[in-house]
Amino acid sequence: MLELPSSSQKKPTKSRGFYVRMRIPSNPSAGRHGRAVQSIERSSCYRYFKWLLWISLSLYFLSSFLITHNNKPSPSLSQTTILPHSKASRALFESLNSTASVNLPSLKQGLFKGLKVFIYELPSKYNSDWLKGERCSNHLFASEVAVHKALLTSEVRTFDPWEADFFFVPVYVSCNFSTVNGFPAIGHARTLLASAVERVSSEFPFWNRSLGSDHVFVASHDYGACFHAMEDRAKAEGIPEFMKRSIVLQTFGVLYDHPCQNVENVVIPPYIPPESVRKTLKKWPIDGRRDIFAFFRGKMEVHPKNVSGRFYSKRVRTVILQKYGSDRRFYLKRHRFPGYQSEIVRSTFCLCPLGWAPWSPRLVESVALGCVPVIIADGIRLPFPAAVPWAKISVTVAEKDVAKLGPILEHVASTNLTAIQKNLRDPNVRKALLFNDPMAEGDATWQVLESLSDKLDRSHRKSRVSSQ
Structure with missing residues (x-):
């Protein structure tokens, strides 16, 4: 709290700030009455400047508080506390x-x-x-x-x-x-x-x-x-x-x-971390050479019935491995590789078969890196169809036709592949499937x-x- 000096306090020294000193001219002939009048005038003048100083300092601190308060960042998850309804006016x-x-x-x-x-x-x-x-x-x-x-x-x-x-x-x-x-x-x-x-x-x-x-x-x-x-x-x-x-x-x-x-x-x-996509595209441009015809890296079981008694991927991935494991056009890998995005960006077609569920992160990575997604998941409903023209940027293959995958992709490559790739390279399509922080216009949160x-x-x- 600010305390103003009273008339009984010693006047401040130079090292303690500044003060205002008024000198009222005296009249030697005025006598005791004149000195009393001068004393009253001196006291009134002191009170005037005391109040002026108090008001000025109050306005200064008030404006400083308002400026500081308005520049505070917006509350985050850890900055705001839930208030009970009875207190949440x-x-x-x-x-x-x-x-x-x-x-x-x-x-x-x-x-x-x-x-x-x-x-x-x-x-x-x-x-x-x-x-x-x-x-x-x-x-x-x-x-x-x-x-x-x-x-x-x-x-x-x-x-x-x-x-x-x-x-x-x-x-x-x-x-x-x-x-x-x-x-x-x-x-x-x-x-x-x-x-x-x-x-x-x-x-x-x-x-x-x-x-x-x-x-x-x-x-x-x-x-x-x-x-x-x-x-x-x-x-x-x-x-x-x-x-x-x-x-x-x-x-x-x-x-x-x-x-x-x-x-x-x-x-x-x-x-999919958007920074990982940007990092990959800095090294390998989206319109660069694609020397892999069909790519898949992930879980593929020779005997898909696992300990739970269920068939993983409804046997789709097993058929792909058995049918095309030795086909040189197909780059199929069963083990994880941290730099696998460098393989996607070099591939023409990226296989996106169902796993336990129909959807797969490969859908997003393929689109983001310009590889035509080959969707093998019957009845899948895809995200944001108003922003992502899935029919124009992907190939859909029925689960029952997975053994015919080779001829199907060869047909696409010889007919409308160029049009699909052109649609796929639209940056707005890529943006619509990636979550940014903060949100960007047209991105996934948008x-x-x-x-x-x-x-x-x-x-x-x-x-x-x-x-x-």
Whole structure:
């Protein structure tokens, strides 16, 4: 607190700052009365300058506080704490919204139909604690992390939940990797998500208001919100009851009826680090020489029936290995290689057969590196069809025709390969399948927001406004 010196204090020395000294001319003939008048005038003048100094310093500190406060970065996952509903007044959230969004990147007006998304600030055990393992934010299931990070700095984010159209629940469930086989262990997914829903529904009114229909989750594992890698188990367990009314961003998607997509959903691409793509293309240009005709590197079993009693890839990869393993046109490798993107960028066709689930990260890598994806997964539903013209940039082969793969690709190479490659080299197509941080115009998170803007009929705010 600032304390001003009183008249009884000693005047400050030069080393302690500055002071104002007034000298009132005296009148020797005035006598005692004149000296009294001078004393009163001196006292009044001192009080005047004391108040002037106090007001000036107060204005200085007030302006300094406002400048510093407005330059603070927008709250991140670790900077904001969830407030119980009883304390979360609308005025407080509006105050947060007006100050915290100052530094968010500006989008063109009219985009996403005015969409606003509120991001719940959950305790670190639901998300950021998992990031201690570097693999969590870089593996094929990491779109759950990428979407969250991109939304945190997007202009569609609102800090006022009363003006939100959708509510994003950031729970990472695919970051728990098994130490035995290195694969994600998602047995905890249902419990962790249920705990998050219990938390937000007890501390805020928005979940109960809509029964979760305007809440958004990410389920980037094999069978999406069924949270199991084996299809029969995934089907049997189904989507958790508490998520069935919500919107799920998921990598799993098929064109036929399936229990694991019986929820409002948006199909998103698996995660490929965009920096790895850029690094590869710096060494090997996308329009460079392609000396590999058909490429595949990954799990291929001679005897696909594993210990679980299930046939991996519905035997498709086994047929490819048996039929074309000795064909010099086919570059087939069963073991991992860290620099495999250098093989993709040298290949004309990249095989994308189903694994346990129909989708594959090879879809994104092939498109991003200019290799024609050969999709072998019956009934697959592909991400962002409005932005990615899949029929013009890929080849689809039915699972039953995999033994005819050679003649099929030879026919494409002799007919419309040039047109396919030209379409494939469109940078906007590549961008639409990659998640950037921060979000870039046209990238994968941008496409997610475009898709959500088409679901604004689920927004409680929009429906309330339209009914007035």
